[in-house]
Every structure is written in C-alpha cells, then in structure tokens.
Amino acid sequence: MPGPSDKAAFSELRLDNVGRRFAGKDALVDLNLTIRAGEFIALLGPSGCGKSTALNCLAGLLPLSSGSIWQDERRIDSLPPEKRGFGMVFQSYALFPHMSVRRNIAFGLQMQRLPRTEIKRRTEEGIRLVQLEEHVDKLPGQLSGGQQQRVAIARAVVLEPSLVLMDEPLSNLDAKLRLEMRTEIRRLHQSLGLTTVYVTHDQEEALSLADRLVVLRNGRMQQIGTSEELHTRPANWHVADFMGFRNIFEAEASRVSGSEVLVRGDGLCLLGTATSEITANDRVKAAVRPEDILVTDSPSGENLIEATVEVVEYQGRELAVEARTPSGLALHLRTERRLAPGDGVTLTVSADRLLVYPLEADDRAAAALVKAGAT
Incomplete structure (x- = not known):
C-alpha cells in the first residue's frame, strides 16, 4: 500500500x-x-x-x-x-x-x-x-x-x-x-x-x-x-493564550523604542518585545510562558518580580508553581528549584520572552464597558 x-x-x-x-x-x-x-x-x-x-x-x-x-x-x-x-x-x-x-x-x-x-x-x-x-x-x-x-x-x-x-x-x-x-x-x-x-x-x-x-x-x-x-510568535494574544502562554495580563505601554516596550500594570514594570505596531500610552496585553519565568538569586537587574509561592505541583524533574505578586497577580512558572507554599521568591523574565500585543478592538470595547459600569 x-x-x-x-x-x-x-x-x-x-x-x-x-x-x-x-x-x-x-x-x-x-x-x-x-x-x-x-x-x-x-x-x-x-x-x-x-x-x-x-x-x-x-x-x-x-x-x-x-x-x-x-x-x-x-x-x-x-x-x-x-x-x-x-x-x-x-x-x-x-x-x-x-x-x-x-x-x-x-x-x-x-x-x-x-x-x-x-x-x-x-x-x-x-x-x-x-x-x-x-x-x-x-x-x-x-x-x-x-x-x-x-x-x-x-x-x-x-x-x-x-x-x-x-x-x-x-x-x-x-x-x-x-x-x-x-x-x-x-x-x-x-x-x-x-x-x-x-x-x-x-x-x-x-x-x-x-x-x-x-x-x-x-x-x-x-x-x-x-x-x-x-x-x-503567536499572532495575537488569543493565540498566545491557547498556545500555552498562561501568564497574560493587561498593562500600558509607557515607553516604546523600536520593538522594545516598557509595560506597566498590576504593580509591575517590565521590558518586553512588541509583536506589532504599538505606541506609547496604548493599552496592551503582555504574555509569557511559565517556562520562561525564572527564579533568580540576583537582587538587581531588569525585569525583577517579587512574589510569594502559593501552590506547588510535583511534576517529576520540575515543579509547576503558582506565585502571587503583592498586587495580587498570579504568575505560573516551572522550575527545578525545591519551593514550598509561603516561600518568597524573586522572579525574572527575559525581555525577548515577554511578548506585548496591542489590545484588539473587541477587547478595548469590553474594557470600556467595564470602566463605564464601574463609574
């Protein structure tokens, strides 16, 4: 045959x-x-x-x-x-x-x-x-x-x-x-x-x-x-969400230089990479995979995030971890470090791994409705 x-x-x-x-x-x-x-x-x-x-x-x-x-x-x-x-x-x-x-x-x-x-x-x-x-x-x-x-x-x-x-x-x-x-x-x-x-x-x-x-x-x-x-390189944040970028949060593009974007939101200030045209003050979605969030011992550097471990799942060589920032943002990561609930950790993500997407038209409309309903 x-x-x-x-x-x-x-x-x-x-x-x-x-x-x-x-x-x-x-x-x-x-x-x-x-x-x-x-x-x-x-x-x-x-x-x-x-x-x-x-x-x-x-x-x-x-x-x-x-x-x-x-x-x-x-x-x-x-x-x-x-x-x-x-x-x-x-x-x-x-x-x-x-x-x-x-x-x-x-x-x-x-x-x-x-x-x-x-x-x-x-x-x-x-x-x-x-x-x-x-x-x-x-x-x-x-x-x-x-x-x-x-x-x-x-x-x-x-x-x-x-x-x-x-x-x-x-x-x-x-x-x-x-x-x-x-x-x-x-x-x-x-x-x-x-x-x-x-x-x-x-x-x-x-x-x-x-x-x-x-x-x-x-x-x-x-x-x-x-x-x-x-x-x-998912084309938009919806594709990113479906393709395993579990960490997606809304933010504002406070500074744009070429493809480099500084985003602020949920108490975070991080450098990321624009996936399409973004201008300063745009509302955006920032997305990163769990495996691209790293636990670091460095007290200084870019893209540092302070968080507290809440949930730990044993998955063989790695642990699947959910940690929460002081502002309440939940972050998912994978690590070989032996962590336990209650541990304080410093996390970091490379700017080329933090993808920044423009907020699409339907998302902006939904956000405007939420804002209008809250005022």
Whole structure:
C-alpha cells in the first residue's frame, strides 16, 4: 500500500473564502487555506471555534454557505462525500459492533465493489500496518480503545484516499494511549505519503503531529504556521493564550523604542518585545510562558518580580508553581528549584520572552464597558 492511488492524487487542495452559517449565525467565516499534497495540517482551537465545522465542510457532510473548495482545478464542494475520495476517522471510531476487525477494515473496499483479490490484499496490508494481526477475528467490543482506533485508521487508509480527515481521534483515550497513538498516526502519515487534516483542541498534540497548524477562534482563522512559528510568535494574544502562554495580563505601554516596550500594570514594570505596531500610552496585553519565568538569586537587574509561592505541583524533574505578586497577580512558572507554599521568591523574565500585543478592538470595547459600569 504505497499511498494514495494515482487516480486520487492531487497537488493541492484549496479552500477559498469557505463559510458556514447555522440559523443565521456564523460558525465559519472566510476560511482560506491551501493544503499541499503530503502535508499534515492541524485545525486547532477551543470548543466552538469552527474546526469541526471546517472539517465537515471539507468532507461534504455539511454544505457550504459561501465560498468554494478545489482539488487542483476541479471544484469539489458540490460533490457528495462518497465522490470526494476522502477517508474519515471519527472521534467515536464508528465501527460496526457485529463485524470482526477484518470485516470492518474491508467494508469500505467492498462498497467500492473492488475485485475480491484486491480487497483481500488491501485488507491484509491494512491489518499489518496497524499491527493487529493477532486480533483480526475479534469484535470491536473485545478490543481496547487504542486497538479500536487502529481499526478505524486502517479502514480509512486501505481506501487509498487522496486525503485523510481525522476529527479528534484520540480524545477518548487515556494519556498513555494518546502518546502511543500520536506516534502511530505520524508514522502512518509519513510511511504512506498521506495528506492529513487533523482536528484537535490539544495544542501539544497539534504541535507534535502537524507540519502546519491553523488556529481558529469564533469561526475565524487567527494564524497559520509551523509548530515553531506558533509556539514562539503567536499572532495575537488569543493565540498566545491557547498556545500555552498562561501568564497574560493587561498593562500600558509607557515607553516604546523600536520593538522594545516598557509595560506597566498590576504593580509591575517590565521590558518586553512588541509583536506589532504599538505606541506609547496604548493599552496592551503582555504574555509569557511559565517556562520562561525564572527564579533568580540576583537582587538587581531588569525585569525583577517579587512574589510569594502559593501552590506547588510535583511534576517529576520540575515543579509547576503558582506565585502571587503583592498586587495580587498570579504568575505560573516551572522550575527545578525545591519551593514550598509561603516561600518568597524573586522572579525574572527575559525581555525577548515577554511578548506585548496591542489590545484588539473587541477587547478595548469590553474594557470600556467595564470602566463605564464601574463609574
């Protein structure tokens, strides 16, 4: 099973201004995305952001309200799901409970009315790919969750689809199995030369699997880029919040010099790095990852923060710590230091790790309402 058949192969899949509305409300707005053959794309975001809607539009399970979908020069958004040649792996596995592993994997091939010898060849190859040779005659109810997910993946890839769509396929598994299946999915993607679109709300999962990530919020694309790009330079503070910048606080840009910004807020005065155009006196959001806040013994220097440890969580070699500043701002950090609740600490953060974002229009409106309500 070398990969997608020549008949199903394509150079790129393009979503042009794809939109979907439910009862007059936008669930997906102007999604523009080009997927190259062989890419692993993750659609990422919190519940209700539009990622599953986008996947279902791509699969043909939902009609578009606007826009179009193209496979090279062929428009496909008007085609029914079975005519698109895509494989689908669902969160719930969607296996037939009365059929054995072998029959579940062969089902789609039988629906295509392929020759019996071809069905047998592809089915046996699919079983080997997901390493279920010892379980071929079992029913789904006799398998573990991870084994059931392997069956669902095998059933999709034996069809030799031009595109594999996966909708939160690991969310029902325990932590250990999720890690194992992540490796398995990436291995199959690479060995078969698949093109994969993968929906998840787990940013760690997306970072480890995808070539490029698409972050959605309120049905709109916020950023698209590689794992490194999204991890180190989120496009806005909403993306930063979702990508693990647990420390985000509102402040004022009191001084701006090039990309260097001095921010003041919550009793802090810190140097940070502007991510886009900011001018003095602008309201901003400052964001930093827990691993970029360090405990220091230095009594002097820039970006020092005095705080008191409140919560300590043991996480192997590191501790996850929540500390609170005198003004009441909670800060999350990770450290190898042995700290305990009640300890006073001096923290520091490098200016290039403290990212400063302009307060967006909707945030400014919300802040103005809060201020008006308080006066």
